[in-house]
Amino acid sequence: MRVPPFHRYRRFSQISAVFVLGMVAGTVLYNSIFHAGYDALWRENQELRLEVEQNRKDIQTLKKYNNSSTVIREIKVRAETSRDRDKDGEPALEPATAKEIVGKMTEDLEPMRGRSMFEIDTDGKLARLLLDGKIYIVREKEYAVSIRTMLVMEGVLQIWVEIRPVARG
Template structure:
C-alpha cells in the first residue's frame, strides 16, 4: 500500500487551520460581548429591585403616617466615600445597595417615631449599627454611621462602608 505525499494536502490543511482558528476567535469575541452586555443588564436589574423594595416600604409608611407631620415617615440611606480610597475600590454598586437595604431593615423600627425624640433614637441607632458587620456575597463589610439628619419627616443617614478587616 502506497501513502500519498503530504505536500499535496499542505495548502488545504493550512487554509482549514486558519478557518478553524478564525471560527474559535469569533466565538470567543461574540461570547465576551454577550456576557458583557448581560452583566450590565444584571447589575441594572439588581439595582432596580432594591430601589423598588425601598419605594414599596416608603409608600407603605407614607400611607400609614400621612396625617402626622412630626414623625419619621421615610428613611434614606446614602453611602459616603471613605477617606481610604483602597478600601472602597472593591465595592460594586450591587454590594452597596444590598448593604444599604440590610441597614434599612435594621433601621425600620425608627419609622413612625417622633422627630423630637431623635436625640435618644439617634444614639441608640449609632450604638446598634456603628461598626456592625454585614455579610454580602460571602464577604464581610463594616458600616459606620457618619451623619444623621431629620428634616420634614425624612431621616437621612450617611454611612461609610468598608471591607471588614479582622484584627
C-alpha cells in the same frame, strides 16, 4: 495500496487550520462581549429591584403616617463612596454590594419609622449604638459600617454611612 503524497494537501490544511482558529477566536470574542452585556444588565436589574422594594416600603409608610407631620415617615440611608482601591485598582465596594448593605441597614432601622422627630436625640443614640461598627456579610465578604451623619427634615431621616471591607488577618 498507495498513499498520496502529503505535500499536495499542505496548503489546504494550512488554510483550514487558520479558518478553524479564526472561528475559535471569534467565538471567544463574541462570548466575552455577550457576558459583559449580561453582567451589566444583571447589576442594573439588582439595583432596580432594591429600589422598587424601598419605594414599596416608603409608600406603605407614607400611607400610614400621611396625616401626622411630626413623625419619621421615610428613612434614607446613603453610602459615601470610599476612595479605597483593591489590589487590581478597582473600587473596594461595588455599587450592587453597597445597595444591598443599605437595604439591610434600612431593615435594621425600620423600628424608627413612626417615631416622633422630637425624640431623635435618644433614637439617634440608639441607632449609633446598634449600627456603628456593625459588620454585614454580603456575597461571603464582610463589610463594616460607620455612621457619619444623621439628619431629620420634613419627616425624612437621612443617614450617611461609610462602608469599608473588613480585613481579616
